[in-house]
Amino acid sequence: MSLKILSVFGTRPEAIKMAPVIKALEDAPGLESIVCVSGQHRSMLEQVLELFDIRPRYDLALMTANQTLNGLASRLIFSFDDVLAQERPDYVLVHGDTTTAAAAALAAFHRRIPVAHVEAGLRTGDLSSPWPEEMNRRIVDAISDLMFAPTQSAKANLMAEALQGRIVVTGNTVIDALYATTARIDADASLRAKLDAQLPLLEPDKPIVLVTGHRRESFGEGFASICNAIDELARSGDVQIVYPVHLNPNVRAPARARIGATPGVHLIEPLDYLGFVRLMQRSAIVLTDSGGVQEEAPALGKPVLVMREVTERPEALEAGAVRLVGTHTETIVRSVRELIGAGDCVRTPISPYGDGFAAKRIVAAIVGAPFDEFATTVRGGAGERAHDPIEAAAQI
Numbered sequence: 001m002s003l004k005i006l007s008v009f010g011t012r013p014e015a016i017k018m019a020p021v022i023k024a025l026e027d028a029p030g031l032e033s034i035v036c037v038s039g040q041h042r043s044m045l046e047q048v049l050e051l052f053d054i055r056p057r058y059d060l061a062l063m064t065a066n067q068t069l070n071g072l073a074s075r076l077i078f079s080f081d082d083v084l085a086q087e088r089p090d091y092v093l094v095h096g097d098t099t100t101a102a103a104a105a106l107a108a109f110h111r112r113i114p115v116a117h118v119e120a121g122l123r124t125g126d127l128s129s130p131w132p133e134e135m136n137r138r139i140v141d142a143i144s145d146l147m148f149a150p151t152q153s154a155k156a157n158l159m160a161e162a163l164q165g166r167i168v169v170t171g172n173t174v175i176d177a178l179y180a181t182t183a184r185i186d187a188d189a190s191l192r193a194k195l196d197a198q199l200p201l202l203e204p205d206k207p208i209v210l211v212t213g214h215r216r217e218s219f220g221e222g223f224a225s226i227c228n229a230i231d232e233l234a235r236s237g238d239v240q241i242v243y244p245v246h247l248n249p250n251v252r253a254p255a256r257a258r259i260g261a262t263p264g265v266h267l268i269e270p271l272d273y274l275g276f277v278r279l280m281q282r283s284a285i286v287l288t289d290s291g292g293v294q295e296e297a298p299a300l301g302k303p304v305l306v307m308r309e310v311t312e313r314p315e316a317l318e319a320g321a322v323r324l325v326g327t328h329t330e331t332i333v334r335s336v337r338e339l340i341g342a343g344d345c346v347r348t349p350i351s352p353y354g355d356g357f358a359a360k361r362i363v364a365a366i367v368g369a370p371f372d373e374f375a376t377t378v379r380g381g382a383g384e385r386a387h388d389p390i391e392a393a394a395q396i
Contacts (some may be wrong), residue, residue: 004032005366006089008080010040010062010100012048013292016273018095019052019357020176021118028363036083038076038100039063044247047272052177058083069099069132076103084111091116091366094140096291097133103142109143117165118362120147120174121154121250122291122312128289129310137312141165148362150353151315170361171354179356180298181277194279200266202240207284207340209239212293213307214246222327223251226307227258234264238340241265242279284345285336294322301349303390305335315352 005025006315015037025033037045037060060079062072076099082093084107094101094109095118105115114396117140141147141385142157144165149155150172158167185192202208213226216276245255245267261263271279277296280286286297289307297304298321305325316322325331339345357371364371 002032003029003091003367004034005091006034006036006083006087006191007093007288008036008100008104009095009098010038010045010076011098012044013290014098014100015052015054016177016292017049017119017173018093018191019048019054020173020180021093021362022054023052023263024359024363028367030367031363032235034058034087034089036060036080038104040072040079040098040100044270051273057065072099073103074185076100077107078108080104080319081111084108084113089132091146091252093118093366095119097130097137097140099132099136102136107138114145115140115143116146116362116376117141117144117385118148119150120144120167121149121156121158123154123157124310124311124312131213131310133291133313138167148231148358148365150358153314166365168361169228170365171356171358172295173358173362174292174295175299175351175354175356176356176359178277178299181274182281182300182390185274188256192278192302195275196282197277198243200268202242202266204215205353206336207239208279208282209233209241209285209287209336210279210283211241211243211288212246212286212288213252214244214248214289215331223254224258225327225329226332227255228329230265231259231262232329232356233336234259234262234332236337239264239284241349242268242283244268244270244276244279246270252301285339287332295353299349299351299353301360302349303339303345303347305332305336305339309330313353316350319350319352321350321352381393 007018007022008014025031035054035384037056039061042063062075088389090111091114092107093116108115120141122137124134124357141163147158147165147167149167152169155167155169230241230303245252260267273313280297283302286302286304294304294313294316298316306322306324307327309326325335361371
């Protein structure tokens, strides 16, 4: 009798990180994989589904204009309960710290269906930052039967909280997705040319600073300070700024008003994942408040300045690949100039978050098989990179 796994996600970052897991589930013998999307993001989510050829059985289509967190969570629990009643899965698999993840896990818990949590155990210790993600992640971990910690420090966080679920250190699935995507880009010159053509006309000899910024806790004064820093950096003429602007109106409106006309600032529409990875490859510095970008950019050898006061991803910080700069204009400007002035923008890629085998470890844990035995039964096997993935997992 096969195990039925119901994977639930709703945002673009979740989709990117869940895509390798879903493909591994599809390839595994003895599993039935079902995908349900909430629609917490819409157009940005569909880009990822198409890229990774993921076909959801259920699309709850819950996104509404200016939706509140409580409105989204209540609609999700109500709608997802019908899916649970119909499918009766053996596991509900959720990712990370979104409202979709927290609501889906709670709905499963209410029906006594086991929950498995991908990217468990990340903590800042501050419920207000990131908000509401820090609480969402704690809620999911508290009711999970299986917790897939991406690193040893994430595992230590879970053990300190004395949670009841089983913890497995896997690496982060975003590195699986990143390696697959960069391999595709690097192998295809025509694809690279196509992706580069989607970008604005950039000066070939001037460093590119890639900006992403969308966190709720920065809305208002914090985001205004970020825009002031971008304006000052661009007007200096030392760098060129490329900012794929999030669709949230709390980001788009002030960005356009404050820096939309600044010379050297290119505000562009959100890129699909292929395009975004290519832009990261071409950038000298990444200025971000995104969790996933903190994991991806160091693996591409890019220095990262994080526009937050705290991070739940300390590994890259400890490795020197990431620096916290907050939302303070002066600190952001000074930090970018220090990197440019010191010639510290070309770095050796490091990946404290994984080796590209996280998804296979996750599926092996679900089916109860040793990873080294399981890996030989799925597409690609365990030999895609020349190292021992079991030994590597112990170092994550």
